[in-house]
Amino acid sequence: MAQASFDDVDLVIKTMATTIVDNAEYFAHLDSIVGDGDFGYSLRNGFEVVAADYDTFDRSSVGAVLKKIGIVISGKVGGVSGPIWGTAFLRAGAAAGDRTELAPEDVIAMLRAAITGIMARGGASLGEKTLLDALVPATDSLEAAIGDPALKGDHGVAAVQRAADVAVKAAEETKSMLAMRGRAAYTGERSIGSVDAGATAVGVILQAIASAWREKYGEGASA
Amino acid sequence: MAQASFDDVDLVIKTMATTIVDNAEYFAHLDSIVGDGDFGYSLRNGFEVVAADYDTFDRSSVGAVLKKIGIVISGKVGGVSGPIWGTAFLRAGAAAGDRTELAPEDVIAMLRAAITGIMARGGASLGEKTLLDALVPATDSLEAAIGDPALKGDHGVAAVQRAADVAVKAAEETKSMLAMRGRAAYTGERSIGSVDAGATAVGVILQAIASAWREKYGEGASA
Amino acid sequence: MRKFLNDPKKFVPEFLEGIALASGGSLKYEPKYNLIYRADMPKADRVSIIQGSGSGHEPAHTMIVGPGMLDAACPGDVFAGPPVEFVTETSKLMDTPRGVLYIVNNYTGDRTAWEMAKELCEAEGQKIGYLLVNDDVAVKDSTWTIGRRGVAGNFFVIKAAGAMADKGGSLEECVRVGEKVIANVRTMGIALSSCTPPVRGTPLFEIADGEMEIGIGIHGEPGRQRARMGTADEIVDLLLNAIVPDLPFKSGDEVALMVNGLGGTPISELYLLYGIAHKWLAAKGISVFRSYVGEYCTSLEMAGAHISLLKVDAEIKELLMAPAEIAYRVF
Amino acid sequence: MRKFLNDPKKFVPEFLEGIALASGGSLKYEPKYNLIYRADMPKADRVSIIQGSGSGHEPAHTMIVGPGMLDAACPGDVFAGPPVEFVTETSKLMDTPRGVLYIVNNYTGDRTAWEMAKELCEAEGQKIGYLLVNDDVAVKDSTWTIGRRGVAGNFFVIKAAGAMADKGGSLEECVRVGEKVIANVRTMGIALSSCTPPVRGTPLFEIADGEMEIGIGIHGEPGRQRARMGTADEIVDLLLNAIVPDLPFKSGDEVALMVNGLGGTPISELYLLYGIAHKWLAAKGISVFRSYVGEYCTSLEMAGAHISLLKVDAEIKELLMAPAEIAYRVF
Numbered sequence A, B: 001m002a003q004a005s006f007d008d009v010d011l012v013i014k015t016m017a018t019t020i021v022d023n024a025e026y027f028a029h030l031d032s033i034v035g036d037g038d039f040g041y042s043l044r045n046g047f048e049v050v051a052a053d054y055d056t057f058d059r060s061s062v063g064a065v066l067k068k069i070g071i072v073i074s075g076k077v078g079g080v081s082g083p084i085w086g087t088a089f090l091r092a093g094a095a096a097g098d099r100t101e102l103a104p105e106d107v108i109a110m111l112r113a114a115i116t117g118i119m120a121r122g123g124a125s126l127g128e129k130t131l132l133d134a135l136v137p138a139t140d141s142l143e144a145a146i147g148d149p150a151l152k153g154d155h156g157v158a159a160v161q162r163a164a165d166v167a168v169k170a171a172e173e174t175k176s177m178l179a180m181r182g183r184a185a186y187t188g189e190r191s192i193g194s195v196d197a198g199a200t201a202v203g204v205i206l207q208a209i210a211s212a213w214r215e216k217y218g219e220g221a222s223a
Numbered sequence C, D: 001m002r003k004f005l006n007d008p009k010k011f012v013p014e015f016l017e018g019i020a021l022a023s024g025g026s027l028k029y030e031p032k033y034n035l036i037y038r039a040d041m042p043k044a045d046r047v048s049i050i051q052g053s054g055s056g057h058e059p060a061h062t063m064i065v066g067p068g069m070l071d072a073a074c075p076g077d078v079f080a081g082p083p084v085e086f087v088t089e090t091s092k093l094m095d096t097p098r099g100v101l102y103i104v105n106n107y108t109g110d111r112t113a114w115e116m117a118k119e120l121c122e123a124e125g126q127k128i129g130y131l132l133v134n135d136d137v138a139v140k141d142s143t144w145t146i147g148r149r150g151v152a153g154n155f156f157v158i159k160a161a162g163a164m165a166d167k168g169g170s171l172e173e174c175v176r177v178g179e180k181v182i183a184n185v186r187t188m189g190i191a192l193s194s195c196t197p198p199v200r201g202t203p204l205f206e207i208a209d210g211e212m213e214i215g216i217g218i219h220g221e222p223g224r225q226r227a228r229m230g231t232a233d234e235i236v237d238l239l240l241n242a243i244v245p246d247l248p249f250k251s252g253d254e255v256a257l258m259v260n261g262l263g264g265t266p267i268s269e270l271y272l273l274y275g276i277a278h279k280w281l282a283a284k285g286i287s288v289f290r291s292y293v294g295e296y297c298t299s300l301e302m303a304g305a306h307i308s309l310l311k312v313d314a315e316i317k318e319l320l321m322a323p324a325e326i327a328y329r330v331f
């Protein structure tokens, strides 16, 4: 896989932000089944600012822009999601540092830093029915793809798609889990049978990123 | 028409009391259309005591028993209906005095006294969509029947039935009236189109009395 | 029915018993006549103030018994004024040489009961004062001679008369300040849902989602007009445009502003309405002396609100600010 | 949606503005960070007390800012704790050399925001105290490590800490009495209907008429069990049988007894529950020192109630009885 340029960073973040804004109601609905129904709306409070103001952010480095996003999210998003997503961006930004291009290994290091931050902030482990249950397997898949000779030479289009598919499948599998974190945990056994809102959101966002990536770099793409 | 004995007074009052108890929900429902839905329940609070305790009441005279009922109603029935119905019984009782039998003329005098009392207490006139709009025409009909040679010799069975029919028809006609009294009046024009609860109750009660009267004195009755 | 109830017919006695138990002994409950009364009243040197109306309007009026407010309350069933006998018993229980003040809301049922009781008690030598509250501007220019309803403004009448009684005012002085408040208070309400009397078990009427009932009564009696649901701004504008020209309230006036919840509307929404009303009045040069936001006179669990305006002068201000202590307190 | 609203997204700022306007200048509203704060605070010689949690629980916590209670509150959106930035700004605004006390309800979202803020503010040299309220016995013996929720008992914690701050207590003393209250307060709730967050526009879940949700949260999160609707007697029995053995409360104990409405239940029903609970406790030898009946911590317009019991000693009694004055008052 090739280096990702700053254009690619812009693309990923903008895709993520608009996907979150467009799916706010859907995500909130998922959170209402055994949670309190605010998840999508809370995230939107932050990402609509990211979407609107992105072009004004300091983009001197990947670290700078991700930290700025982390601050916006912490400042605008309430509930669990503000500290969780805010921390994820701050940690990923710290891992990226002053790079202006990212090697595939850098992306993996950033995702791992984000995951560690989420775990530290919220105290959750894998299997507790949170967004980690989609984010971690997707990251694992992406990492495995880096060394996969079959996926070379396509700018990571297949690798990203595979990670997104893993996330969607993993999110679906949260259905059978007992919620141990967040408000859904209060419902105990009744949380079994519905997917986790955060994990599902990760799947939806990664699919949107995979599509955008394919449009830019896939066969028949203009670029 | 013949004299009414104390047995007949007992019959009329007991019929009235059980009819009110049995129709409480229906009467309350009628009151809910443009009123506040308590009418039948309020009346029941008093008449269920009348029904239960009637045999313990002082029945040394018609006046005594009606006054007692007036006191029970005033003591137990709230809303407009307590003072209105309570006053009606007190005034009818005063008109009956220490009689123990009632001539048809006595019954008319008692009804007129009740009507005057209701008007004094509630300030309503005819045509203002209250129970007066059934009670007054029924009383008029009964009075007219007293002099009617065609209705002689059947213990008033036909006369009472005719009065009850007049009450039902008059109650039906309250539909087109604008409510000027009670809570229904607050709805203004919207009160037009539904019958008055109090007037309808008068019709239902008089029909029950007419049936009881026929059962006792009509052709084929055991007595 | 989404209600905490045992036997629906015992709804009123059971909550009255709760009021007395919650009072720590300062209030007593008399089950025979459904009375809630101050354990330390009557007093020979103080006017007693009593009220009795339908239940279902809580905290009015059974939960506003206490120092500085009512001395006793005799509720009827839900939405039915009390039987005359309850009233005469209350009057006798609170009898004092200084006199007993009846504060009556203007409904036929309430009036007939209280006027009968007044006759009966005066005949027995009681000194009685009588105030008729009729603040609801929704009932306007009507041919129905009973006149306007008493609604949320009742709270101010009781507060002022209670403070005057506490100051040692005579029955005549209590009546005078009560009449002054009545002359200067105006109210109008709007409902967003119906309500369910416990004995009945079903809603009194239906308001579809997206509709509102303008000029609602507090007994579930429908208002004067059904309309498409408006924004909070539109609703405040509609209510104040009915209330303000009625007195009229004018630029330079000082007012007490009440936003009263009808039972099912959360206090957050009442404060939202309050803010809009406050700014609306300020724009007209009318300034708020004191605010009242919460539930004062409800209609069971109805969603909706009243706005009340009371024009204040120095005397009314002092009476409103005087201390009072009632069951329906916060601390 | 049967709500008084303009733009649903402006629901929180609009009601906050109403609170400030209704306060007559004693409270201020800072729109940038959604703050409500006392105009006369902070003071150099008094601990400041602040809270911030999701909106939709009014009067908690934005309407209980005032002398003797909170000095500032920073709400998030409906059912979402405030963003960290709101918290740090509130903390800085109320900074005093005596220290700032954070009273936090035990939810992941609230905790993470307040713990992040504590780190940040301590790093800038602020003296911070921290109390975690977790009174809801419905969340019991759980494997989910976040532990019990903070619900209606929060009111008592604020009242006690606020009174201690008013007495001139140090930050440590405020923390000590707050922890004592937390150790002695237990709550459980029941819902009879769902609720509708304004931005969402539809009910969060459905409870059929004739059903009840036992152990409800205050964010519309379902409880632990759905059951057939019970009588008021059965419901009180069920709640007290969960609450009383948990501490446990024992014969001879004195308690503060709160019946808290969830927003859509009329106060008459709350008093009805109160009476039953009072007698239930009396039969077990537990006596009520002081009653609290009304809305303290709601869930928008949800029909339902919490029962809270606080075991009191001489110190807690004195703190509960101390004067306080908040937006959500009656007079």
Ligand SMILES: Nc1ncnc2c1ncn2[C@@H]1O[C@H](COP(=O)(O)OP(=O)(O)O)[C@@H](O)[C@H]1O
Binding pocket: A031, A035, A036, A037, A038, A039, A040, A042, A078, A079, A080, A081, A082, A084, A118, A122, A123, A124, A129, A130, A131, A132, A181, A182, A183, A184, A196, A197, A198, A199, D079, D080, D081, D108, D109
């Ligand atoms: N402790 C936690 N650590 C990581 N993720 C969590 C945690 N708790 C909840 N989540 C995730 O956050 C989502 C809910 O977010 P949100 O609705 O904003 O939180 P809440 O309403 O509980 O404050 C869940 O679907 C889950 O994926």
Ligand SMILES: Nc1ncnc2c1ncn2[C@@H]1O[C@H](COP(=O)(O)OP(=O)(O)O)[C@@H](O)[C@H]1O
Binding pocket: B031, B035, B036, B037, B038, B039, B040, B042, B078, B079, B080, B081, B082, B084, B118, B121, B122, B123, B124, B129, B130, B131, B132, B181, B182, B183, B184, B196, B197, B198, B199, C079, C080, C081, C108, C109
């Ligand atoms: N002023 C009045 N005079 C006579 N009858 C009246 C008057 N007002 C109402 N009514 C009658 O009483 C009935 C309603 O009684 P009720 O429901 O007990 O009164 P409310 O709920 O208005 O106090 C009406 O249907 C009408 O027939």
Ligand SMILES: [Mg+2]
Binding pocket: A031, A035, A036, A037, A038, A039, A079, A183
């Ligand atoms: Mg949530």
Ligand SMILES: [Mg+2]
Binding pocket: B031, B035, B036, B037, B038, B039, B079, B183
């Ligand atoms: Mg009626």
Ligand SMILES: [Mg+2]
Binding pocket: B036, B038, B039, B079, B080, C054, C079, C080, C081, C109, C219
């Ligand atoms: Mg009535």
Ligand SMILES: [Mg+2]
Binding pocket: A036, A038, A039, A079, A080, D054, D079, D080, D081, D109, D219
């Ligand atoms: Mg939330």
